[in-house]
Amino acid sequence: MPNIDRREFLKLVGAGGVSVGAGFMLREANKDPREYLIPHVLAPEDFSSGLDTFYNSVCSMCPAGCGISVRTREGRAKKIEGNPAHPVSQGRLCTLGQAGLQALYNPDRLTAPMRRTGEGESASFEEITWEQGLKQVGDRLDLLRAARRGNRVAFLTQGVRGHLAQLFESFMRQLGSPRLLHYDFDHPHTLYAANQQFFGESRLPYYDLANTRLLLSFGADYLNNWISPVHHSLGFGESRQGRADVRGRFVQIEPRMSISGAAADEWIPAKPGTEGILALGLAHHIVAEGNYNGADLGAWTNALADYTPDAVAEQTGVPVNSITRLADSFVDTTPSLAIGGGAAGNHSNGVDTLVAVNALNYLVGNIGQEGGLVLNPEPAGPAVQQHRASYSAMVELAEAARQGEIDILIISGTNPVFTLPPAAEFAEALAQIPLVVSLSSFLDETTALADVILPSHTYLESWGDDFPEPGVGFSVGAVSQPVVSPLYNTRGTGDIILDLARRMGSSSVMPWQNMEEFLKYGWRRIYQRGDSQTLAQGFDAFWTSVLKAGAWGETTNGSTAFTLNPDVIAGIGVAPPEFSGSEEDYPFILHPYLSPNFHDGRGANLPWMQELPDPMTSVVYGSWVEVNPVTAEEMGLSEGDLVDIQSPHGQLRVPVFVYPAIMPNVIAIPIGQGHGEYGRYAKGRGVNPIEILSPLLEPITGNLASSATRVNLTPTGGRVKLVKTGGVSRDLGRDIVQHTSLGVEVSSAADNSIPITEVTT
């Protein structure tokens, strides 16, 4: 041992000791944190740890009603997929349907009943128990019912179908109040009215896209959010490449190219509101060329007399040869189909336009045929005469509130403060109503003005059922069952209504304890319709089989025979559209369209939807106004320039997006952004074009003519960076999306790709 003195030795021992301690602590530091393994108390029977369990249910993110199958793992919902057994979705889903999980697990969900405290600015919500909330509302209801003044209660809900609608109806019948309104901004009132006029039944027919060979779509964005996008996409795919030798042709007629316009073979920009005139122009050509020889030929010829192709071309801006070519191809290719709706229906001549489109189908004789327009059978669901509230019905409700005729307003699932233009002054009317009760799961604009909030489950936690409206040609139904146990202290909408019914003393008429019981009671009637074989196994087996399959159907098809009553032909005619605001000071026509991500604003609080690039412009997290390149050139505008959009009823500031496929005098803004409330993802983002819509009405249905607002565009000089994922959207001759023409047998060896027999790597 080298000779070291004492001091040296003590120093070494001290250092040694310290380092041993340091080594000890070092090992302690990089130990894994302690984790626990919490077992069940009672082993659950329907799932085991580590394995997936699938539950079938119904998606209610939009009114289409696709069947879904939700994959859950250990009690948590992991992925929503389409239910292959459900005829509407056939295993497929749209982007909003896929994002349903973010509605269930949204961080901004209401977690418990709340009551408003304080007034005006200092108003805030304090948490209350369910007992307090229900008692406060139940007692008022009981009081009104006892005093026979039940009609002072109004019930405003989104367009629900099935037994929930029946529950609302019997609830309001107990109160003796007619004020049950189903209000949706995107509900096609004009299409229902046109069908009522033409077919005599106010129901949507089934548009058989899958088997058609030519589709003329007048303004209907059937691939995006018109009625049933997933089913229409399935039909589109089938018609395009589903059949071996035939390829369907799609023509889209609209002032601004939508998703359906991009997918179409031909996009024809017609002046806004003149789609109906174009349809009658085609009809005129068909009749004039003698391609229609029905008994009522004479009536048709003089009804369509003044819709000569030249007059129509001048009014619609569509060249004459396009009109004649379209009419001829519409007659020659059988089966062909014409559909209309969307922006075309939201003009002052909306109903006449859609009647004209139905007339086209009649002239070609594809009503009730395969690949044409099939009339739906009676819906299998409960007989419910839904009062679909148009814009004027909502204005009447607001007026009644201002007159003080309404004591209680119950709102479930709809957000009128956001989806009604300020001209309706709906928010001010709410202030006049003493008790406003909201059953919404999120704090949206309307719920923020409510007095009592009784939050309901999201669709993945509650019972319900749905009988899809346009359906699939035969009657279909599906039960929506809870896939996860409720996350928060919320209840099903049906359970809340049943509880309120009990509290107002009508438990004798509505005896069911909860929504599930009521559903079983309702489905017993559908069980009776079943054939002998299902009747044999008993209701419980039937019920579990419907839940397991996630879909129920009957093969009763609609009636194919159809006779058109003659005076409808006499009434055919489309007046040119009127717009609010004069042409000089408001040169542009505003074309608000439902955003693919947010539908009518309900999807704005979903982070995936906010971050999904808009299909046409790839912009994320914001709003924009689409301007024709030539117009933008003239006004010296480029992408990202902030402009003020001024309409007779409001003003917005929004950045410009130069959009190659929109008419020069038309500008388009997507609906869905511009929320003041509705959670951290939606609040304070983008603008809401509904705010500047002028309250012009469509005379027959009284609904808002939302595409009939004239605006002007003033650059503000400000610039903002439009957040988008796309770079330069031009191919620059690099053949990234390659094209081929029909019928040319392009053998794979012809072009430079490696001949694929078995690619020997």
Place this chain on the structure above:
Amino acid sequence: MTTETFKLGYNDIHDDVVRSIVKTGPKYYIALATAGGVTLLCFFFPWSYQLYYGIGAAGMNHPGVWGTYLASFIFWIGLSHSGTLLSCVLHLTNSSWRKAMYRSAEAMTLFSLVVAATYVMVHVGRPWFIHWAVPYPNQMELWPNFRSPLLFDVMAIATYITGSTIFIYMGSIPDFAAVRDRTSGWRNTMYTLLSLGWRGTDKEWHRLHWAYTFLAVLIIPLAVSVHSIVSWDFAMSIVPSLHQTIFAPYFVVGAIYSGTAGIVTVMFVLRKTMGFEQYITKLHFDNLGKLLLVLSLIWTYINGVELFTAWYSGTSEEYEALGYKLFGYYAWLYWEMILFCAVAPMLMFSTRFRTSFVPMLILSIAINIGMYTERFLIVATSLSRQYLPDAWGTYVPSPVEISIMVGSFALFTTLFLIFVKIFPSVSMYEVKETMATPKMEPAAPAAGSPA
């Protein structure tokens, strides 16, 4: 080449160099403090911020995944080629004018390599796993991917660092011995250890000279391979404007060019601060200037070839990349590079310019700015516009990146300041070779004349 005879004698060179090591005036401490402070503040602090939060602190985004970190890495590797060129190539061609400068040039090599290696750690997303790039046997039975040019980088730069460390250390052993004999106390202990018992016998000199030449011959191909490998990180990709065969020579010439400019800058600073005016004279600057001129002409030629091949290829991708480089978002940077690296060096045709110190300093700094811009442009313009136009995007450096770049220069300066206080920054025995040997006075006291 007339060997310039110094009017100084052996003792003057010894005194000057030892004075530069031993005497540390307040100016040195201030310089060291500021350089160290700036390094900590601008290099290590933002880097630790980025390590904690993630590389998002920098400005990289989806198409432009490489940014100034990689550009700076290439710039520092480029700067490191100065030492190699000066000490090895000129040693083999035994030109006498390199003798005063080669020690600090080699130090520049070593320190810019160290900074470059640190930059790899800054550039990489998860530096705590960078040891996986080393082929050590592990229980996961996983080896690095030997086909990857990035792994060539790791190998080449590791060899290059060890090579140049040995080269600089071995070359300064006689100087350590000389300083050892003139210092005392802890310095004496240090230099005794550093000089490995050097006695200055003939055998030692012979063996040193042989080893030095052997290493010089070894390091030249090593340096050329290091920078061609660095260029292969780009050239082996199929990115439109990067996938060219000219890249290896382009990078090697660029590296030597930027390195030599770096030497001019360092020599100017060294002359001023350490008082070596007599040793680093006009002749050195004149020769360096000629070298710079030749390199700038080659560099310009290669740039021309690169533009021509892109234009001549006629494909949409190359046209777009060329158009974007010349007239796109970064165009002003491109023309600034051309001005600094191709046009300005033409001044060096005049001898008067070459031999005047301050203009040469300014020109060398300009060249290095131009060269940094060139590396940045290679990274930025090529990545933002590739094959799919819808995936195009631009890349803008973020404040964190800029501060780390400034910090890297401060780190280099700090290392250099420490070097000057340990290593004799001018090689004494080589300079003495150029001096006239002192006449032996018959009656000179034989008090152990210096080795």
Place this chain on the structure above:
Amino acid sequence: MNVSIVPALKVLRPAAMLVIVILVGLVLGYWANATFVPGNSPEQPIAFSHKIHAGDNEVPCLYCHTQARRSPSAGVPAVSKCVGCHLEVATEKPQIRLLMSYWENREPIPWIKVHDLPDFVHFTHKRHVLANIECQTCHGPVETMDRITVSSRAVNGSAQVGHPWKMGLCLSCHRENEVVNGIDCLTCHK
């Protein structure tokens, strides 16, 4: 002047010794913690002994860990399974009374996790149990342990008590048994 480096080394000797002592100390401290501190066999809320159950009474593993045959995770028995036997068996023992107290107020037993793989590893008990690999291969001689400790199989078959699982363990076993696609990364990395 002497040029040898020996005196210089002498000057540095105390510093060198200090460094060596510190290094040895660090290694010693680290090793001591690793082996003696029961980090990898923590004290459980109920002193459940596998030795009594699996060892002496030879209760089969799959009786309690039922999911091992069907699911990636073997699963821990619910409290109801323990109570199934212990309503009658050994009810007087203090640990069993502790178990029954959990059962009375319907509270799950917070077992402390001993065996754990990182989150990016995809390990399915099902495939290994169906390939009839003994549980002891990876979990060590469980039937002899009063308190479960982390243990892994050494290459030569004997279980190395005290060392958590490393990738080398899985690879060597997959290589030995020529598992189809056994050494493909995506087999075990999620």
Place this chain on the structure above:
Amino acid sequence: MSLFSRFMDGWRKYRKPGYYDEFDYHWTMTIDLDKCTGCEACVTACQAENNIPVVGEDEMAKGREMQWIRIERYWEGEYPNAKLSFIPMMCQHCDAAPCETVCPVGATYHNQDGLNAQIYNRCIGTRACAVYCPYEVRYFNYYDHEWDSPLEQQLNPDVTVRGKGVMEKCTFCIQRIRQAKDVAKDDDRRRVQDGEMQPACVQTCPTKALVFGDRKEHESQVYKSMNDPRNYRVLDELNTDSSVFYLKKVDA
């Protein structure tokens, strides 16, 4: 085998992706551009299935979107006959992938099923693979992304949640391939049949534009659509030998 032939065998294997002579499966996808309407259901389905984080507005503004499958838009022509076509772009799982050669630590390689595997916890984040990929389909985790509670309850336990500094890309839903193989192995060790394994995007595509399957099985739907006369591969001239075949859009 003589030394020379062993050497030649080694060289031939070395030239093959992942050194395999024969792939076990050869997963392939075909995308019919005539059917694709750009509705982006596949983008959301992929985000839901593979724990892809929401990066937030300012990260998107910086250009750091995180989507394993993105829809690229290309306008042709000017108003009024402007036409827009969509092309879904995801990892092409190339058999001669430029990204596999450049990763210094071998975090991405070609496995025996013809997949380009990206092993997250082996990646050290040099991002060279993203530079080398001509399709720009590799996305980098610039930050640790977090999910506002309770959104994290939706995370898929079969897929790693990637931390910062790691590259990620479409894996053809490797967790579903693994699940399908598990089920097939239980069913007396047969191979995965056509249609049993569908990635999330293929499963949800409302127009059935996306088809997925094993190219080695000649009755599979993907084999037929792969040999449809309209098939081509994007950037085929780069010889990446991609496993995603696009069917040309038809101009009627």
